Amino acid sequence: MISHLRAMLTVGGTSALLLGAAAWAPGPVLAAPRNAVAGASSVPSPGQSSRLSAVAAVAPGNAWAVGSYCPSHCKAGTVPERYMIMHWNGKAWSLTVNGSSGLLNGVSAASASDVWAVGSSASSPLLFLHWNGKSWSRRTATIAGAVGLRSVDTLSSSRAWAVGSAYSPKAGAYTTLIVRWNGSKWSRVAAPSLAVRGGSASLSTVSADSAKDAWAAGNFCVSGCRTGSPVYRGAILHWNGSKWSQSALPVRNSFQFFAVTALSSANAWAVGDTIAGHAATTLMLHWNGTKWSKVSVPNDNPSAMTFTSPADGWAVGLAEPVLHWNGATWTSGSISTPNWGGFVNGASGDSPADVWVVGDYCTTTCTSGVPITRGFTLHWNGSKWSRV
Numbered sequence: 001m002i003s004h005l006r007a008m009l010t011v012g013g014t015s016a017l018l019l020g021a022a023a024w025a026p027g028p029v030l031a032a033p034r035n036a037v038a039g040a041s042s043v044p045s046p047g048q049s050s051r052l053s054a055v056a057a058v059a060p061g062n063a064w065a066v067g068s069y070c071p072s073h074c075k076a077g078t079v080p081e082r083y084m085i086m087h088w089n090g091k092a093w094s095l096t097v098n099g100s101s102g103l104l105n106g107v108s109a110a111s112a113s114d115v116w117a118v119g120s121s122a123s124s125p126l127l128f129l130h131w132n133g134k135s136w137s138r139r140t141a142t143i144a145g146a147v148g149l150r151s152v153d154t155l156s157s158s159r160a161w162a163v164g165s166a167y168s169p170k171a172g173a174y175t176t177l178i179v180r181w182n183g184s185k186w187s188r189v190a191a192p193s194l195a196v197r198g199g200s201a202s203l204s205t206v207s208a209d210s211a212k213d214a215w216a217a218g219n220f221c222v223s224g225c226r227t228g229s230p231v232y233r234g235a236i237l238h239w240n241g242s243k244w245s246q247s248a249l250p251v252r253n254s255f256q257f258f259a260v261t262a263l264s265s266a267n268a269w270a271v272g273d274t275i276a277g278h279a280a281t282t283l284m285l286h287w288n289g290t291k292w293s294k295v296s297v298p299n300d301n302p303s304a305m306t307f308t309s310p311a312d313g314w315a316v317g318l319a320e321p322v323l324h325w326n327g328a329t330w331t332s333g334s335i336s337t338p339n340w341g342g343f344v345n346g347a348s349g350d351s352p353a354d355v356w357v358v359g360d361y362c363t364t365t366c367t368s369g370v371p372i373t374r375g376f377t378l379h380w381n382g383s384k385w386s387r388v
Contacts (some may be wrong), residue, residue: 061090120148158183199225212241353382
């Protein structure tokens, strides 16, 4: 059993945004990465330390990866991280956007000329970047209390969802944040706040398959929120075309959800953790149109998931083996690359022969509070995984 509890970044028992940290709170953030097997990464790293948070596969020879890097000393709170965007042209990854202080946590593509990347920056808690097929441009939105965005999913040029967290003075807590793009602007959509007073709630993943069917998931504090022993539980929210509502779960000890995928109104998947004591075990859930059910899978701790069709899906985490869905069962497989080792943060595929996985691994000072990390990418070509 591998325990991969994400630490909760808090200040005085209440979560806060720290641009110099590996990710913004109150959502779960990565613990210190473990060492990778020796081998240089081909992914550009403009600073001393870098990480890749998400990837969007558009087509063979066309993919985007987003993340952040630290230009020099990487101690949290001293030198803010800077956001970056990388592009795959079929032969190599190149650094396309070398941004200002901030983090990019999510990216999604509706087409080759319609891509969104989201996160937070030093100048604004909400960071929206859009690719129109020729260049990236920054979009703005003013939402009271917004802390930052963790994930985005793009359906079309007039519909996209992004999720994260916002602070509510009335509730005295960090609550869920869901925003929607209507083709001209981003605006907040009402959703269950989940948080108890003085606590926190965050959404870390969102996925939609139509205008009337979308899922978002994350976690929230249920007790002890301002103590040294807060208790968190996972949550899944559903959009039915008119409102967001909390969905009933088949387990009581869910801890958090890393990824959710909507394939149809009767087919969705979610992956996360259940918690017992200080140990986390894999939680895989399936939606059949009526309810969520627990699916038995090997305890491989997946933290990212992607489907190219209802009969082809991948779930990948910080340890091998990876899990593959063939339409009937989940089976274990091996990445089998000599340079594998690290945390997986995102996955995306546009066909059964074009799937990407991104994350980060530690190079030096791995057991300190300031590990030096590098982003990595893995690619599935239909027959094998390789480090690219």
